[in-house]
Amino acid sequence: MKKIQIFFCLAILVVSCKEEGSNDLVKTDTIPSYNYKELAPLLSKNDAKTYVINFWATWCAPCVKELPAFEKLLDTYKDQNVEVLLVSLDFPSQIQSKLIPFLKKNQLKAQVVLLNDPDQDSWIPKINENWSGAIPATLIYNSKKRAFYERSFEYEALENELQKFLN
Amino acid sequence: MKTIKTILLVSVFALITAFTLKPIDGYTVGDIATDFKLENVDGTMVSMSDYEDAKGFVVIFTCNTCPYSVAYEDRIIALDKKYKSKGYPVIAINPNDPKASNGDSLADMKVRAKAKGFTFPYLFDDGQKVYPQYGATKTPHVYILKKEKGKIQVAYIGAIDNNSHNPDSVTKKYAEDAIDALLAGKTPEKSTSRAIGCSIKSL
Numbered sequence: 617m618k619k620i621q622i623f624f625c626l627a628i629l630v631v632s633c634k635e636e637g638s639n640d641l642v643k644t645d646t647i648p649s650y651n652y653k654e655l656a657p658l659l660s661k662n663d664a665k666t667y668v669i670n671f672w673a674t675w676c677a678p679c680v681k682e683l684p685a686f687e688k689l690l691d692t693y694k695d696q697n698v699e700v701l702l703v704s705l706d707f708p709s710q711i712q713s714k715l716i717p718f719l720k721k722n723q724l725k726a727q728v729v730l731l732n733d734p735d736q737d738s739w740i741p742k743i744n745e746n747w748s749g750a751i752p753a754t755l756i757y758n759s760k761k762r763a764f765y766e767r768s769f770e771y772e773a774l775e776n777e778l779q780k781f782l783n
Numbered sequence: 784m785k786t787i788k789t790i791l792l793v794s795v796f797a798l799i800t801a802f803t804l805k806p807i808d809g810y811t812v813g814d815i816a817t818d819f820k821l822e823n824v825d826g827t828m829v830s831m832s833d834y835e836d837a838k839g840f841v842v843i844f845t846c847n848t849c850p851y852s853v854a855y856e857d858r859i860i861a862l863d864k865k866y867k868s869k870g871y872p873v874i875a876i877n878p879n880d881p882k883a884s885n886g887d888s889l890a891d892m893k894v895r896a897k898a899k900g901f902t903f904p905y906l907f908d909d910g911q912k913v914y915p916q917y918g919a920t921k922t923p924h925v926y927i928l929k930k931e932k933g934k935i936q937v938a939y940i941g942a943i944d945n946n947s948h949n950p951d952s953v954t955k956k957y958a959e960d961a962i963d964a965l966l967a968g969k970t971p972e973k974s975t976s977r978a979i980g981c982s983i984k985s986l
Contacts, residue, residue, distance in 0.1 A: 675850045675981075676982075677884075677984075678982060678984070705979050707850065707854075707948050708948060734945065734947070734948055734949070734952060735945060736942070736945070736947070736977060736978045737941075737942065737955075737957075740978070740979070741977060747977070748921060748924075748977065748980075749920075749921060749942075749977045749978050749979045749980050750920045750921035750980055750981065750983070751980075751981070752982065766920070
């Protein structure tokens, strides 16, 4: 009898976990898709916050590798007026097949938007004059300061760069 | 104590040189490009000097593993077919360190070149010595070079066209326009362009 009770308790636990999970999944079934003009305001906000904008894609191995550093940064600094935005450059044809499943699987806390604008030659230099277009790449800015990094980050290096904006 | 000092000095020196020796600039349009001698997927060694009759070259840093490179494979083949006979052959170079990029070894390159029927050399940048000279940062990254009084001059750096995702939506063929201008004895109107690509992989 006791065994059955335990089984039921476990079953309820499992079911409730699953339901909670599936609620989260619903949230990520769609993703905001912007062209450069629509994205641009998010790259030049003029308020008290510091913004960390990471350009990435699910097909970019070093990008995926550094995502945990950005998640950790958000987690550590969210109470210090820091926001993290992950701008995906996934192929528009792979949003449903690759990007959404990736987001569902990894349950990222940072906000994710898709930059879907084929005219890369016009918008890459607007984001930063020296950006060759290679990803991963990261922009950190606030109302006083702005820096662009065409490189990968380990957590410590990323935190060091952010610190320069907070002090 | 003295050894510690020496070790410190040596490591500081190593750090400084590691950063200062790292080439970050590479070529800009108008620079003279150096030749290379790299192993091709057919086992031969290939240099630009092998092409006595060429008027120039379409050097493309590309690889097996980057989805943008893969998206451009058919367009690179078409570019070679169109311009090789006109004196501008494609030479593809894979700049990735296969230790840092699984799937980019010379053996993998041979498989890919055969499967796609590459009509051009696909060279392995052994030791990653060539791409830093050019200043390539990503795949694909195109350098159009023209022979000028016995030297090889950079005439165009950038993307192949203006829509990597969809060849049917291309409205500007940057590379073709540049080669056409060179063939007509003109300077390309647009000598640089940018596109998203995969960073070159090193350890």
